[in-house]
Amino acid sequence: MPELTHRHTFALPSHCKQLESFTSVASLLAAYRTDMPVYILGGGSNSIFIDDFEGLVLVNDIKGIDVQHDEEGVRLTVGGGENWHDLVTYTVEQGWHGLENLALIPGSVGAAPIQNIGAYGLEVGERIEKVDVVVLDTGEQFSLSQQACEFGYRDSVFKRPEHNKWIVTHVHFFLPHNAVPITRYAELDALINPTAKDIFNTVIAVRQRKLPDPKLLGNAGSFFKNPVISKQHYTELCGRYGTVPGFEVDAANVKVPAAWLIDNAGFKGQCRDGVCSYQHQPLVLVNQSATSGLAVVAFAREIIDTVYTRFGVQLEPEVRLVGKTGLVTL
Numbered sequence: 001m002p003e004l005t006h007r008h009t010f011a012l013p014s015h016c017k018q019l020e021s022f023t024s025v026a027s028l029l030a031a032y033r034t035d036m037p038v039y040i041l042g043g044g045s046n047s048i049f050i051d052d053f054e055g056l057v058l059v060n061d062i063k064g065i066d067v068q069h070d071e072e073g074v075r076l077t078v079g080g081g082e083n084w085h086d087l088v089t090y091t092v093e094q095g096w097h098g099l100e101n102l103a104l105i106p107g108s109v110g111a112a113p114i115q116n117i118g119a120y121g122l123e124v125g126e127r128i129e130k131v132d133v134v135v136l137d138t139g140e141q142f143s144l145s146q147q148a149c150e151f152g153y154r155d156s157v158f159k160r161p162e163h164n165k166w167i168v169t170h171v172h173f174f175l176p177h178n179a180v181p182i183t184r185y186a187e188l189d190a191l192i193n194p195t196a197k198d199i200f201n202t203v204i205a206v207r208q209r210k211l212p213d214p215k216l217l218g219n220a221g222s223f224f225k226n227p228v229i230s231k232q233h234y235t236e237l238c239g240r241y242g243t244v245p246g247f248e249v250d251a252a253n254v255k256v257p258a259a260w261l262i263d264n265a266g267f268k269g270q271c272r273d274g275v276c277s278y279q280h281q282p283l284v285l286v287n288q289s290a291t292s293g294l295a296v297v298a299f300a301r302e303i304i305d306t307v308y309t310r311f312g313v314q315l316e317p318e319v320r321l322v323g324k325t326g327l328v329t330l
């Protein structure tokens, strides 16, 4: 059975029945099978194989970066199998503003629109013009405009269960010449007239300080999403716990850092059966020495239950947990 252990950055010991890479739509459709479960994998930085997968894993290896310049900016068409950070590095080396805040996010270009990766004041959906898709069981191909992608916080149309046969083949980015550097995030605020390279370097330094390097310590980035709660609930929490960090989402709702909730529920640096809440960023669960997905599921459930009991806030996973036959919910 092919190994998946080093195909996903959490690196739990795991296998699948069959593993194929595809470099084009034709090779994807040729490899697709209907007689067993199928899971599409990019860089494996947002999927955790908590069990042996009893099916076919198809790895997106569609490569290529096509660049078009016009008066407004730079348009890039990029294969879904390109590495995300390599793409950001390439654009920054060219002196193009637009993707630098998303430096060092592990994963592939094809996965970026699915969960609408975001960091340091920018979500990738803001830079995407359209996404090319192929439908696995029909072979139909089409492009979705930015609006049709329905980008939200760690969310897009690609996450809807009814679209689980949609595979991202290429992503089209637009980097406008007049892109304004995004320096809202505290650590970027000190930069004066920063170039794309300055922001890129600062983001890399912040990420290296706070987040574990998946090459050294297995992890899948933020394990949970930052929950959105009502203002009333937020005010109650502040009344009980003093200052609670929060970011206004709209007139009625506040986004609270899951890191704060997990930290204040006492989990920061804690481990269960080889799975730990990372000491510098408790929202990231790390694989210290886990041998089974059960440990991940048990610890994640304990965190969810304790945070709910203490703060009345329901945490939702950001990562995708893959079991024997496909995605599992906690």
Ligand code: EPU
Residues within 6 Å of the ligand: 118, 119, 120, 121, 210, 211, 220, 221, 222, 223, 224, 225, 226, 245, 257, 258, 259, 260, 261, 263, 268, 279, 280, 281, 282, 283, 318
């Ligand atoms: N905090 C604590 N204790 C800690 C660490 C943080 O209470 O030990 C609180 C602090 O109040 C801090 C707040 O959490 O101000 C937010 O922490 P941070 O700035 O590190 O960001 P985050 O909200 O935890 C999100 C993304 C990250 C992204 C950063 C930077 C989600 C789920 N995560 O984390 O994305 O890099 O902002 O923009 O939205 C990822 O998705 O894998 C990821 C790493």
